Amino acid sequence: MAKIKLSEKKIAELKEVCKSFNNEKGELINVLHKAQSIFGYLPAELQEVIAKELNVSVAHVYGVVTFYSFFTMLPKGEHPISICLGTACYVRGAEKVLEEFKRVLKIQVGETTPDGKFSLSCLRCVGACGLAPVVLVGEKVYGRVSPDGVKDIVAEYNN
Amino acid sequence: MAKIKYHMLVCGGTGCQASKSEEILKNFQDLINTKGLENEVQVIKTGCFGFCEKGPIVKMMPDNTFYTQVKPEDCAEILEEHIIKGRRVHRLLYQDPETGEYKSDSKHMGFYKKQIRIALRNCGFINPENIDEYIARDGYQALGKVLTELTPEGTIEILKKSGLRGRGGGGFPTGLKWEITRAVKADQKYVVCNADEGDPGAFMDRSVLEGDPHTVLEAMAINGYCTGADKGVIYIRAEYPLAVERLKIAMKQARESGLLGKDILGTGFNFDIEIRYGAGAFVCGEETALIHSMEGLRGEPTVKPPFPSESGFLGKPTNVNNVETYANIPAIILKGADWYASIGTEKSKGTKVFALAGKINNVGLIEVPMGITLREIIFEIGGGIKNDRKFKAVQTGGPSGGMLTEKDLDTPIDYDNLIAAGSMMGSGGMIVMDEDDCMVAMAKFYLEFTVEESCGKCSPCRIGNKRLFEMLEKVTQGHAVMEDLDKLRNLSHVIKDTSLCGLGQTSPNPVLSSMANFYHEYLEHVGDKKCRAGSCKSLMQYIIIPENCIGCTLCARNCPVDAISGERKQVHLIDQEKCIKCGACMEKCKFNAIFIK
Numbered sequence: 001m002a003k004i005k006l007s008e009k010k011i012a013e014l015k016e017v018c019k020s021f022n023n024e025k026g027e028l029i030n031v032l033h034k035a036q037s038i039f040g041y042l043p044a045e046l047q048e049v050i051a052k053e054l055n056v057s058v059a060h061v062y063g064v065v066t067f068y069s070f071f072t073m074l075p076k077g078e079h080p081i082s083i084c085l086g087t088a089c090y091v092r093g094a095e096k097v098l099e100e101f102k103r104v105l106k107i108q109v110g111e112t113t114p115d116g117k118f119s120l121s122c123l124r125c126v127g128a129c130g131l132a133p134v135v136l137v138g139e140k141v142y143g144r145v146s147p148d149g150v151k152d153i154v155a156e157y158n159n
Numbered sequence: 160m161a162k163i164k165y166h167m168l169v170c171g172g173t174g175c176q177a178s179k180s181e182e183i184l185k186n187f188q189d190l191i192n193t194k195g196l197e198n199e200v201q202v203i204k205t206g207c208f209g210f211c212e213k214g215p216i217v218k219m220m221p222d223n224t225f226y227t228q229v230k231p232e233d234c235a236e237i238l239e240e241h242i243i244k245g246r247r248v249h250r251l252l253y254q255d256p257e258t259g260e261y262k263s264d265s266k267h268m269g270f271y272k273k274q275i276r277i278a279l280r281n282c283g284f285i286n287p288e289n290i291d292e293y294i295a296r297d298g299y300q301a302l303g304k305v306l307t308e309l310t311p312e313g314t315i316e317i318l319k320k321s322g323l324r325g326r327g328g329g330g331f332p333t334g335l336k337w338e339i340t341r342a343v344k345a346d347q348k349y350v351v352c353n354a355d356e357g358d359p360g361a362f363m364d365r366s367v368l369e370g371d372p373h374t375v376l377e378a379m380a381i382n383g384y385c386t387g388a389d390k391g392v393i394y395i396r397a398e399y400p401l402a403v404e405r406l407k408i409a410m411k412q413a414r415e416s417g418l419l420g421k422d423i424l425g426t427g428f429n430f431d432i433e434i435r436y437g438a439g440a441f442v443c444g445e446e447t448a449l450i451h452s453m454e455g456l457r458g459e460p461t462v463k464p465p466f467p468s469e470s471g472f473l474g475k476p477t478n479v480n481n482v483e484t485y486a487n488i489p490a491i492i493l494k495g496a497d498w499y500a501s502i503g504t505e506k507s508k509g510t511k512v513f514a515l516a517g518k519i520n521n522v523g524l525i526e527v528p529m530g531i532t533l534r535e536i537i538f539e540i541g542g543g544i545k546n547d548r549k550f551k552a553v554q555t556g557g558p559s560g561g562m563l564t565e566k567d568l569d570t571p572i573d574y575d576n577l578i579a580a581g582s583m584m585g586s587g588g589m590i591v592m593d594e595d596d597c598m599v600a601m602a603k604f605y606l607e608f609t610v611e612e613s614c615g616k617c618s619p620c621r622i623g624n625k626r627l628f629e630m631l632e633k634v635t636q637g638h639a640v641m642e643d644l645d646k647l648r649n650l651s652h653v654i655k656d657t658s659l660c661g662l663g664q665t666s667p668n669p670v671l672s673s674m675a676n677f678y679h680e681y682l683e684h685v686g687d688k689k690c691r692a693g694s695c696k697s698l699m700q701y702i703i704i705p706e707n708c709i710g711c712t713l714c715a716r717n718c719p720v721d722a723i724s725g726e727r728k729q730v731h732l733i734d735q736e737k738c739i740k741c742g743a744c745m746e747k748c749k750f751n752a753i754f755i756k
Contacts, residue, residue, distance in 0.1 A: 026473075028455035033397060033436055067457040067614070068438030070397055086359030087554070087590045088516035090604055124441075124608070126398065127362030128174040129516035130211025130523060139400075141177035 006045050013038065014046065018053035025054045028064055032071055041075045077112045077119035079157045081105075084134040086125030093146075094133035098122065100147040101135075104154055117157070165200045165242055166220040168283065172207030172369055173362070173401060175215040179231055180204075183215055186234035200242055203292075206370015208283035209524040210270055213253065218265070218283070225265040226251040256520065256542060269539055270521050275502065277510050278326075278486035279526045282370030287405050290412040293373040299418050301489035302377050306426045309492075311341060311385040318488070320496035322508030327353055327444065327481030328556065328585045329661075330507075330574040333488075340386040340468040340478040348388035349472045350379055351479040353449060354395040354402070357441035358557030359608065361588030363512040364482035366524050368395070368402035371486065372409035376419065376432060378485035381492065383430040386478050391432040394449055398439065406434060441558075441612035444586075445660050446471075446479045448614065459616045460660035481586070483512055503529035507573030511584065517553075517591040518545045527572075534568040537591060548593040552676070556585025558605040558612075559665035561672030562598065581672045583665070597692035598677040599684055603631040605669040613662065620663030623654040627670060634681060636697040637688040644681055648674060693755055696740045700756040705730045707752035714744035714753065 006014075017034045021027035031050055036042055042065050044058075051058040065071045083089075083098045102108060105118050112119040128134050131143025135153065142153055169175075169184050187202045208216045213227035217237065224247055226237065233251060240246045252261040253268055265271045276282075285292035293299070305314050319334030340348065352375055356364040368375065379391040395403055410432055413419040421429050435453045442448045443458040450472050452458035471477025487509060491499045500508045507529040513536070516522050520542035527536060533553060537543070544550050552562040561582035563570075570576050574584050592601065606628040615621045630647050633639040651667035658664045674681060683689045690698040703714075703723075708730045715723040715731060722738040725731030733744070733753075745753040 026455040029436060029438055029452065030455075033438065063457055064455070068440050069611075070437075070439035087557070087588070087604070088360040088522070090359075091517045091590060091592060091596055091601075123398070124357070124359040124439075125362070126173065127356075127365045128177050128211070129360055129362060129514060130174045130214060131177055132516065132522070134177070141173075143174075143177050 006049070010039070011049055014049050015053055018050060023053055023055070025056050028054060028056070028061065029068075032061075032065060036071060041072045043073060074110070075112065076121075078117050079137050080119045080121065081153075082121045082123045082136040084124070084126055084128075084132070084136070085122045086129065086132075088125070088129035089133040092132040096147045097133050097135065097145050097150060100150040101154075104150055118154070163199060163201045167200065167202045167237075168205045168218040168220060169202060170206075170208050170214060170216040170283065171204035171287075172211070172214075172366060174207070174211040176401070178215050180215040182231040183217065183229055183234060186231050187238065190234060190238050194238070194243075196238075196242070200238075203286045204288070205285060206282040206287050207366040207524055208265075209274075209279065209366075209526075210265075210268075210521065211524065212520065212522040216283075223264045223266070225253060225263065225268070227253045269542060270523065270525075273531065273535055273540055274526050275510050275528050276526045277490050277499075277502075278367060278483050278512050279370070279524070280490060281374065282366060282524075285371065287370055287372055288408050290373060290409065290416060290418075293371070297493060298373055298489075299377055301492035302380050302418065303424055304492060305381050305384055306424055306428055311387070314381065314385050314492065315341065317492060317496045321491045321499040322496075322503070322506075323484065323487055323491060323499065324507065324574060325481060326483035326487070326511065326586070328559070328583065330584060333480065333484055336468065336480070337382065337385050337478060339466075340388075340476050343469055343476040345476050347390070347473075347475045348386055349475055349477045350382040350386060350388045350391045351449070351453070351472065351477055352379055352391065352393040352485060353444065353446075353479050353481045354393055354399075355437045355443045355449060356396060356399075356482075356586065357444050357612075358559075358586050358588045360516050360590050361514045361557060361586055363514050363524060363587045365399050365402050367482050367486050367512075368399070369405055372402075372405045373413065374489055375406075375482055375485045376409055376413055378480075378488040379432060380419065380423065380430045381488060382478060382480065382485075384428055386476075388476075388478065389429045389431070391430065392453060392472065393432060393434050394437060394443075394453055395434060396439070397436045403434065403436075410434075440614070441608070442614045442660070442662050445662060448660065449479065450477060457614070459614045460662075462659065483587070504571055504573040504576075506575055511572070511587060513587045513589045515541050515589050515591070517589075518548065518593040518596070519543070519591040520545055529573045530571040532569050532571055533563060536572075536589070537568070541591065544591065544593050548595065550591070551594050551596060552592045552598065552601075554582075554590045554592070554601070554605075554669070555588065556583040556665075556668070557588045558608050559583060559661070559668055560585045560588075561668045562592075562601070562676055563672075564676045581675055582668070595692050595694065597635070597690050597694040598673040598680050599631065599634050599690075600692075600694050602669045602673045603628065603635055606631055606666070609662070609666040613666075617657075617659040617663060619654045619657040620659070620666065623650055623658075624663070624666055626650060627654070627667060631670070634684045635690070635695045637684065637695075639685045641685055644674075644685060699740050700735055701733055701738060701740065701742070701745060701753055702756050703731050703733055704752050704754060707750050709750060709752075711749070713747050713749070717743045717747045719743060 047061045051061045135142045135145045217226040323333045324330040440458045448458040448460040467477040512526045613620045710728040722734045
C-alpha cells in the first residue's frame with residue numbers, strides 16, 4: 001500500500017481525539033470509531049499515530065482494526081452502497097440484487113468505482129427485515145429492492 | 160391548559176423510518192400547525208409497533224384506530240377525515256387477507272391476537288425520547304420499590320421465583336446469575352447490558368432500545384443494587400445509530416430526574432451507566448469476548464471458568480444480561496413473580512420476543528407466551544407463507560440454531576423443547592423458508608457467516624468451519640461424492656465437541672439439522688446433481704422447449720455470453736457449457752419456451 005502523508009493538521013486533530021479519551025488504551029475502539037467518522041477510513045499511517053498516543057504497539061491497533069468488520073483500511077466511495085446479506089434478506093433474494101450492483105457498477109465487493117463515486121460492501125442485518133431485501137446508500141435505506149430497481153438507485157446518485 | 164383530544168402515534172422504528180415515517184411525522188405536524196389544532200391533537204413518534212410488514216404504522220388514540228402502510232401524502236386525508244370529520248379512512252385500515260374484512264383495532268388482528276407484550280409493553284405506546292411518558296406507564300416504580308421496600312436478597316428471590324431465564328439465547332436463570340455475582344466480594348463490580356445483537360435477521364433488542372430505552376436503564380440500576388455494582392455499561396453495535404441516540408437521550412433525562420447518578424431517589428444508592436460500542440463482530444455476543452471488546456481489545460473469548468461473575472470487565476466481577484432479559488425485570492418486580500410464572504411452560508416462564516422474517520406474510524416483531532406452537536406463530540400470527548407457497552422449514556437460533564420442519568409445528572416452544580428438536584431458542588430470530596429454498600444452500604449460507612465471524616483463536620472453529628463450508632460448496636456445485644456427506648457429518652461433530660466458545664460449539668448445527676431433516680436433498684445434489692428448489696445455480700439448466708420456440712431470436716440477442724444459437728424461425732439451442740445461468744433468456748421469452756431443469 002502506498003504511504004500516505006498525513007498533514008500536520010490531521011495529525012493534530014487525531015491527537016485531539018485520543019486526548020478526548022484521556023489517551024486511555026482501553027478506549028481504543030472508541031478512538032477508532034471517532035477517527036473513522038472523521039477520516040472516513042483508517043489507513044496505516046493513522047493507526048501509527050493512534051498507537052503512539054495510546055502507548056500501545058502498532059500491531060495491537062492493527063489487530064483490533066482488522067478484527068472488527070466495521071473498521072476499514074480502504075477509502076469508501078462518495079456514496080457507499082451496502083447490501084444487506086442477513087438471513088431475512090438472503091431468503092428474499094438479496095444475492096441477486098448484489099449481483100446486479102456488481103454488474104451495473106462493474107466493481108466487486110470491497111471495491112470503489114474509478115471515479116470514486118460508489119463503493120460496494122455487504123453487511124449483516126440492519127434490522128429492517130420487514131423491508132427485505134434492503135440496500136443502504138450512505139445512511140438512506142432502500143427497502144424491497146429488486147434486481148430491476150438497481151439501475152434506478154444508481155441513477156439517483158449519478159446526476 | 161391544552162386539552163388534547165387525539166394522540167397520533169407514528170412508528171419511528173428503523174423499518175418504518177426507511178419507509179418515510181419521518182416525513183409523515185413532519186406532514187402531520189405541519190398540517191396541525193396550519194389548521195391551528197396544536198391544543199387538540201398531538202403527534203408522537205413511538206418505537207416499533209412490531210407489524211413491520213405493513214409499515215409505516217399510524218395509530219390514533221383514544222379510539223385505537225390502526226392505520227397501515229401510510230404514505231406521506233395520506234396525512235392530509237387522515238387529519239381531515241379522522242380528526243375533523245370523525246370518520247375513519249377506510250382504505251388505510253388493515254384488511255384481513257382471509258375474510259377480506261377491514262379491522263380498525265389492532266386487538267382484533269390475527270397478528271396481535273395471540274401476543275402477550277411484557278418486554279415490549281411500551282413499544283409503540285410511548286415516545287421513547289420523553290421520560291415522562293415512561294413514568295406515566297409505571298416507569299421507574301420498580302426501581303423505587305426495590306430501593307425503598309426490598310432488600311437485594313428479596314429482589315433476587317423474586318426473580319428466582321419468577322423463573323426468568325436469559326433471553327440472549329443461553330437460558331441461564333437470571334436470578335441465580337445475580338445471586339452468584341452478589342456473593343463475590345470485591346471493591347468494584349460492574350453490570351453490563353449486552354446489546355450486541357449479531358444474529359442476522361433478528362432485531363428484537365434494537366426495537367426494545369429504540370422503543371423503550373428507559374426500561375433497560377431501570378433494570379440495570381436494579382441489577383446494580385442487587386449485585387452491589389455502581390457502574391453499568393451498555394455494549395451496543397455501532398450499526399444501530401438510532402438506538403444509541405435514544406439511549407443517550409434517556410440516560411441524560413434519567414440523570415436530570417435523579418434516577419441515575421448519585422443518591423438515586425434519596426436512598427444513598429449510586430449508579431451510573433456508560434455506553435461502549437461494538438464494531439461488528441458476531442462473536443462479541445459471547446460474554447467473555449464481549450468483555451474483551453469493552454476493554455478495547457480484539458473480541459476473542461477465553462475459557463470459562465473464571466466466569467465473568469468472578470472476573471470480568473477490568474478483572475472485576477461483572478454481571479452480563481441481554482436487553483430483552485432486562486426489559487422483563489421491571490414488570491416482574493411490579494406485578495410479582497407468581498404472575499410471571501403463571502405464563503409459559505413448566506421450565507420456561509414468561510414470554511419471548513421473536514423477529515419473524517423470511518417467506519412469511521406478516522414480517523415483524525412479536526412477543527408470545529412460552530409454550531405457543533410454531534403453527535400458531537407462522538400461520539396465525541404470521542399469516543402463513545408468502546404467495547401461497549408451501550411451508551418448508553423455519554430456522555430458530557440464527558447461525559447457531561437448526562431447522563425445524565412440518566413435524567415440529569405442533570411442539571410447544573420453550574428452551575428445552577427446541578433443543579430436543581435439534582435447534583435452540585437463540586436470541587429470537589425466526590426465519591421462515593418455503594419450497595423455493597434449498598436446504599443445502601441455507602446451511603452453506605450460515606456456514607459462510609460463521610467462517611467470516613470466527614475469531615480465529617481456536618483451530619476447530621477457524622479451520623473446521625472453513626472445511627465444512629468448502630464441502631457444502633462442493634455439494635451445491637454438484638462435485639461432491641457420497642463419502643463427502645459422511646465427512647461433513649463427522650467434522651460437524653468434531654467442531655461441536657472441541658471448539659472453545661459458543662460460536663464454534665453451535666456453528667455446525669445448521670448442517671446437522673438440515674442433514675437430519677432433509678438428507679434426501681443432500682442425496683439429490685450428490686447423486687442426481689439436482690437441486691429440487693432450483694436455487695443452486697450450478698445444478699440448473701435452462702432448456703428451450705422445441706414445441707414452443709418460434710425462432711424469434713429474442714433470447715439469443717439478449718444472452719450476454721452468446722450461448723444461444725439458431726437461425727431465424729428455427730428452434731434455438733442453449734449451449735450448457737457457455738451458459739452462465741443468468742436467466743435473461745427466460746425473462747425475455749414471450750412464448751414460455753424456456754424452462755429450468
